[in-house]
Amino acid sequence: xxxxxxxxxxxxxxxxxxxLLSRTSYPLMLVSIESHSVFxxxxxxxxxxDLTKRQNVRKIIDEFEPEVIVHTxxxxxxxxxxxxxxxxxxxxxxxxxxxxxxxxxxxAKIIHLSTDYVFDGSNGPYSEIDRPNPISYYGRTKLAxxxxxxxxxxxxxxxxxxxxxxxGIAVKPNFALWLYNNxxxxxxxxxxxxxxxNPTLVDDLALxxxxxxxxxxxxxxxxxxxxxxxxxxxxxxxxxVFKFNKKLITPVKSTTFxxxxxxxxxxxxxxxxxxxDLSLKMSGMERGITIFKNQLELLNSKNV
Ligand SMILES: NC(=O)c1ccc[n+]([C@@H]2O[C@H](COP(=O)([O-])OP(=O)(O)OC[C@H]3O[C@@H](n4cnc5c(N)ncnc54)[C@H](OP(=O)(O)O)[C@@H]3O)[C@@H](O)[C@H]2O)c1
Numbered sequence: 001x002x003x004x005x006x007x008x009x010x011x012x013x014x015x016x017x018x019x020l021l022s023r024t025s026y027p028l029m030l031v032s033i034e035s036h037s038v039f040x041x042x043x044x045x046x047x048x049x050d051l052t053k054r055q056n057v058r059k060i061i062d063e064f065e066p067e068v069i070v071h072t073x074x075x076x077x078x079x080x081x082x083x084x085x086x087x088x089x090x091x092x093x094x095x096x097x098x099x100x101x102x103x104x105x106x107x108a109k110i111i112h113l114s115t116d117y118v119f120d121g122s123n124g125p126y127s128e129i130d131r132p133n134p135i136s137y138y139g140r141t142k143l144a145x146x147x148x149x150x151x152x153x154x155x156x157x158x159x160x161x162x163x164x165x166x167x168g169i170a171v172k173p174n175f176a177l178w179l180y181n182n183x184x185x186x187x188x189x190x191x192x193x194x195x196x197x198n199p200t201l202v203d204d205l206a207l208x209x210x211x212x213x214x215x216x217x218x219x220x221x222x223x224x225x226x227x228x229x230x231x232x233x234x235x236x237x238x239x240x241v242f243k244f245n246k247k248l249i250t251p252v253k254s255t256t257f258x259x260x261x262x263x264x265x266x267x268x269x270x271x272x273x274x275x276x277d278l279s280l281k282m283s284g285m286e287r288g289i290t291i292f293k294n295q296l297e298l299l300n301s302k303n304v
Pocket of ligand 1: 010012014116161172
């Protein structure tokens with residue numbers, strides 16, 4: 001029975017991965033940087049762990065002896081990475097070195113998460129064999145983290161994904177949550193119509209991780225939602241599904257916002273490899289947003 005350690009278990013993908021893997025019989029160990037887990041500690045063993053602390057990483061991995069490490073933790077705020085480069089490198093690259101060093105000693109496989117920001121967005125959609133060329137510091141750190149694994153002699157699978165959306169306990173606002181928070185309050189918003197990608201329901205990505213574990217796959221996989229759309233199109237579809245007023249959404253160009261980190265504009269993923277190798281069916285926008293809506297309603301009803 002594979003013992004699985006999940007980093008970033010309080011994050012968006014971390015939570016979904018824990019939820020999904022808890023339906024299997026794999027023994028789990030959760031780690032995240034916060035002092036408390038969002039899950040019941042009695043049911044899911046949890047340790048506070050700053051992954052930039054090499055000795056602590058080694059100690060926990062030595063003790064638990066996982067066969068698989070699902071590494072979801074990262075600094076995911078792209079603009080913060082642009083400004084706080086030392087922090088971005090420490091968490092997104094050095095931590096991966098720490099994990100791979102400890103993983104090698106116990107023979108664990110690493111399932112790592114990366115991003116479409118490794119590409120420049122000049123001619124997406126991209127397949128796994130396209131040449132990365134990051135234009136932001138976040139993208140550079142994530143590409144460097146891939147290279148850490150690819151040169152480490154540790155067995156690994158790298159799942160590149162993009163525009164993750166979903167719900168969870170106290171998760172940071174992702175694009176869909178930001179839209180929901182504003183449109184449900186009838187707040188007018190500006191959304192870019194010149195930035196293209198495949199919005200990805202986080203539940204689908206967690207399923208891809210489970211398939212990687214079960215089928216024991218390695219290498220790079222592009223895992224993203226079925227529809228390649230602009231952010232504006234996604235916002236309109238979300239408004240449709242939630243029956244929000246679409247007139248609240250104004251399309252604008254990316255140059256409207258003075259963001260510290262440049263974004264890949266014409267991005268998108270070709271996901272044929274993941275669909276074929278992992279028998280995955282990725283949700284399109286309408287289905288994904290409907291699932292998101294149902295989960296949000298369930299979460300809100302529990303909070304009442
Ligand atoms: N979100 C997206 O749209 C997207 C797109 C492409 C790829 N990805 C990749 O997918 C993965 C999961 O993303 P996500 O959206 O689930 O991220 P998330 O919600 O931001 O979760 C990441 C978690 O890592 C934690 N963390 C930060 N620094 C840490 C440290 N030093 N030690 C231990 N934990 C630390 C964060 O804690 P704090 O919240 O306290 O910082 C957070 O709980 C990441 O590798 C990301 O790069 C995400």
